[in-house]
Amino acid sequence: MAVGAKILEGLTNAEFGKAERLFTWSGRAQLALVALSAVTVFVSDTTATLLLAIVAAAIFAGWAYVDWLYRFSRAQAERGRRALLVVEGLDGTVSPGEVRDIEAGFTVTKGQGERAHNPNFFASIKEKGKERLLELIEESAFYSCRLCRLSASVTWLKLVLYGGICLGLFLSTVYFVDTETIAFTSRLVLVVLTFLISQEVLGSARDYGRAHLALSSTQARIRAIRAAGYPEGDLLVLMGDYNSAVEGAP
Secondary structure, eight states: OOHHHHHHHHHHHHHHHHHHHHHHHHHHHHHHHHHHHHHHHTOOOHHHHHHHHHHHHHHHHHHHHHHHHHHHHHHHHHHHHHHHHHHHHSSSOSOHHHHHHHHHTOSSOHHHHHHHOOTTSOOOOSOSSHHHHHHHHHHHHHHHHHHHHHHHHHHHHHHHHHHHHHHHHHHHHTTTSOHHHHHHHHHHHHHHHHHHTSIIIIIHHHHHHHHHHHHHTHHHHHHHHHHTTOOHHHHHHHHHHHHHHHHHOO
């Protein structure tokens, strides 16, 4: 791996790691907001409700900032990943100035990039050219497809678990409490359901599933391109579709 590609690969990995951490904190902030909303259902004191509202507003502001950082970091990581495919796959296709511009846009340091560098990031040993680029897309799609399938399964399981807990709590109390408490519990259920249909759970599960379906057809298209003698147009369309599928996943 050339020096420029090595730096680009390490920075891209580090940037994806940062985006992942920010995404996790964004989900935690949303969960905290839901928890506060649930607490307010059972709080009747005006002062306490006001304090909870202030805390919720502060958490919301923090979530908005973290979500902005996540999206910016994810966009830069995806830009690095797209460039890395071309730099590593084809010879002399990206100018040094363009590579430097991409590297300057990363929000992680070069030290973090050096620590995140993986010398075995790509398994292909072919010389740069259409065949190598196709192999890079093939191995990247192979792992991305399985990762999206696993992520979709985990997220759907999380959705079912949260929904089951919510329904179980509601059904276990409906026959043993008074009307007022049932009304409170119903409001709590609505709060939890609002969280379940948010982008963090239902939306994420849906998007992971879409990415997996899109990536599932990649292997057949790769075989067709290889059999046809690596037509450049088909190869570039495949790379664009692969990038679109990966970037569509959370």
